[in-house]
Amino acid sequence: MSTGERIGVVGAGIVGLAVARRVAEVRPGAAITVIDKEDAVAVHQTGHNSGVAHAGLYYQPGSLKAELCRRGMGLLKALCEERGLPYDECGKLVVARDASEIERLREIERRATENGVPGLRWLEGQTQLQTVEPNVVGVAAVHSPVTAIVDFRAVAEAFADDVRTAGGRLLLGRAVTAIQPSTSEVRVTAGGEELAFDRVILCAGLQSDRVARLAGDADGPAIVPFRGEYLRLKDGHTDLVKGLIYPVPDPAFPFLGVHFTRRVGGGLDIGPNAVLAFAREGYSFGRVVPRDLAATLTYPGFRKMATKYWKTGLKEMRGSVAPGVMVREAQSFVPALRREDVERAPAGVRAQAIDPDGGLVDDFRINHVGRVVAVRNAPSPAATSSLAIAEHVVGLAFS
Incomplete structure (x- = not known):
């Protein structure tokens, strides 16, 4: 039965498109409109993603991240298999380089076990580690064989195709400049045109705080952009690592540290660092948008x-200016890496939500304001979790 509802989704990244796809599934006949200021889908965080489908190792048990990552990974794998999209379970090794990191590695193992990550193994000593990664050094590691690599841009494009097939439309190249909710509808001005919807779901990524404020949501958290810069192994050197190798992360910081990431296209990247970007879409050091920088x-x-x-920030900036710093960090667990084997690779930007008290928002954060649902924080593993996030968000929107 047709619902006849008018549903607007702001944002054509992987989460917004997954949400629109889910609406089409559960509200048959709804008129779905996806709006984005860019001329194509998956331009920003989705299109600059590392391509890792996370298994749920790090996240606090009981959190939205833990719950939605585990479910989302299963849904993502099934979709990729159904559509013939790349999905390579190359596995991840999280390495303790010395005894001082063992306790934190055990905490990762505990969280992963409680989160139900399948196939998890604790490896002890150099010999066991090198059965998985011959070039790695360390004292212990947690191995997640189901961690995978995918092409998230291709997944997002598949979602967009599904939305169109269901009768939805994508209004691209139209920036949202006003959102006016009322008791009966929500009016959205995009590209100079006013559109009326029964419900609106905001998935605006790097612009999520600004778009949410247009709809009357709270000022905080605010998005602060952090650029993640990568190095790439030159052709002929990509066999250095078989899968994914990560260090034990600092639990006080929401970034995972410099690591080795295989790409579905066959490349091997090292990174990222995490440096303050001077623009919401600041993929290079020279990209400065005064409005964005002033807001930060x-x-x-x-x-x-x-x-x-600030000390951590200075360390990350040194790695940005001098790639050798990032290489030395990576050499601490893969010493066979050589500086001359790498070159700079494209960077990404993470939309890091920060509360007014300075707290780094770790979990997914989703606000419900009348007829508007606003996804305020959806960093990694949002791409992995996108189909599960869509289930959760659409459930809130129609509750």
Whole structure:
């Protein structure tokens, strides 16, 4: 039966498209419109993603990340198999380089076990580690054989095709400039045209805080953009690593540290670092948008965060200016890597949500304001979790 509802989704990244696809599944006949300021889908975080389908190792048990990542990975794998999209379970090794990291590695093992990550193994000593990765060094590791690599841009394009097949439309190249909710509908101005919807779901990624505020949502958290820069192994050197190799992350910081990532196209990347970007879409050091930079520097939450993490920030900036710093970090667990074997690779930008008190928002955060649902924080593993996030968000929207 046709619902006759008008549903708007702002954002044509992988989460927004997954949401629109889910609406089509559960509200047959609804008029679905996806709006994005770019001329193509998956332009920003989705299109610059590392391509890792995460198994759920790191996330606090009981959190939305833990729940939606585990379910989302299963849904993602099934979809890729059904559509013939690349999905390579190359596996991940999280390596403790010395005894000081063992306790934190055990905590990762505990979380992963509680989250139900399948096939998990604890490896002890150099010999066991090198049965998985012959060039790695360390004292212990957790091995996740089901961690995979995918092409998230291709997945997003498949979602867009599904939306169109269901009768939905994608309005691309139309920036949203106003959102006016009322008790009976939500009016959205995009590209100079006013559109009326019964419900609107906001999945605006790097612009999520600004778009949510247009709809009357809370000021915080605010998005602070962090550029993640990569190095890439030159042709002929990509056999250095068989799968994915990660260090034990700092639990106080939401980034996973410099690691080795295989790509579905056959490449091998090293990174990323995490440096403050001077633009929401600042994929290079020279990209500066004064409005974006001013918003970051004047936000009280950023200043409080910077006071706490300034030493970490300086270290990350050194790696940005001097690639050799990133190479040395990677050599600490894969010493066969050589500086002359790498070159710079394209960067990505992470939309890091920060609360007004300076707290780094770790879990997914989704707000419900009348007829509007706003996804305010959806960093990694959002791409992995996209189909499960869509189930959750659409459930909120029609509850």
